[in-house]
Amino acid sequence: MKKNEQKTNVMRLLDQAKIPYTYHCYADTDAISGVEVAAVLKQPPERVFKTLVTVAKSGAHYVFVIPCAMELQLKKAAAAVGEKAIEMLKAKELLPLTGYIHGGCSPVGMKKPFRTVVHETAKEYPTICVSAGKIGYQVELSPADLQKAVKFTYADIAE
Numbered sequence: 001m002k003k004n005e006q007k008t009n010v011m012r013l014l015d016q017a018k019i020p021y022t023y024h025c026y027a028d029t030d031a032i033s034g035v036e037v038a039a040v041l042k043q044p045p046e047r048v049f050k051t052l053v054t055v056a057k058s059g060a061h062y063v064f065v066i067p068c069a070m071e072l073q074l075k076k077a078a079a080a081v082g083e084k085a086i087e088m089l090k091a092k093e094l095l096p097l098t099g100y101i102h103g104g105c106s107p108v109g110m111k112k113p114f115r116t117v118v119h120e121t122a123k124e125y126p127t128i129c130v131s132a133g134k135i136g137y138q139v140e141l142s143p144a145d146l147q148k149a150v151k152f153t154y155a156d157i158a159e
Contacts, residue, residue: 009099010108010133019145024129027136032103034068041129041138045069046121048129048138051105053094053114056083061097063116063152065107065130070119070158080117080155106131107150108139116152118143123154 007015014021024041031040038048048068054077055061062081064072078086091102099111107116107130122128122143129138130146146152 008106008133008137010106010131010137010139013109014139014141014149017149019141019148021139021141021145022127023132024138024140025136026138029136037138038068038129043129043140047125047127049119049122051107051131053089053098053105054086055089055093056081056086058083061089061114062086063107063110063114064119064157065116065122065152066119066158067121072158076155077117077157080153080157081115100131100133101135104131104133104135104137106133106139107146107152109133113151116150117155117157118146118152119158120154120156122146 026040029040031037034048034050035045038045046067049065050068052064052072064077074086095101127140127142129140132139
């Protein structure tokens with residue numbers, strides 16, 4: 001790590017659990033969207049995943065992790081968790097609920113565990129990138145290692 005870079009809570013949690021990962025920093029770039037982040041990291045967008053938090057009509061919250069160039073299909077996502085309907089969580093509700101801000105939300109280390117679903121394409125890759133819990137930071141790890149940190153299921157939830 002360089003001097004101006006810092007370990008995030010996600011990295012500390014992965015270290016504590018002895019889960020191997022590669023850390024990427026793009027904080028000194030203008031990359032905002034997932035596709036821009038993928039380009040800066042020289043990764044195909046199919047392997048850079050974004051973390052989306054939703055709320056169901058029942059009031060339950062769910063986390064969906066999908067490739068950055070794809071869009072969450074709300075009907076498919078609701079079906080994957082056995083709900084009639086879900087919608088995206090409002091950005092202002094994200095920090096108090098998860099401990100993360102929009103653009104720096106990671107499936108690892110949320111304030112409390114939420115049912116999490118990862119897009120089924122993650123299984124096709126030796127490693128995927130997810131947010132390290134802070135804008136400008138990503139961790140790259142195998143889907144199997146991610147599953148050690150966050151219990152999740154796979155489903156076809158995005159297009």
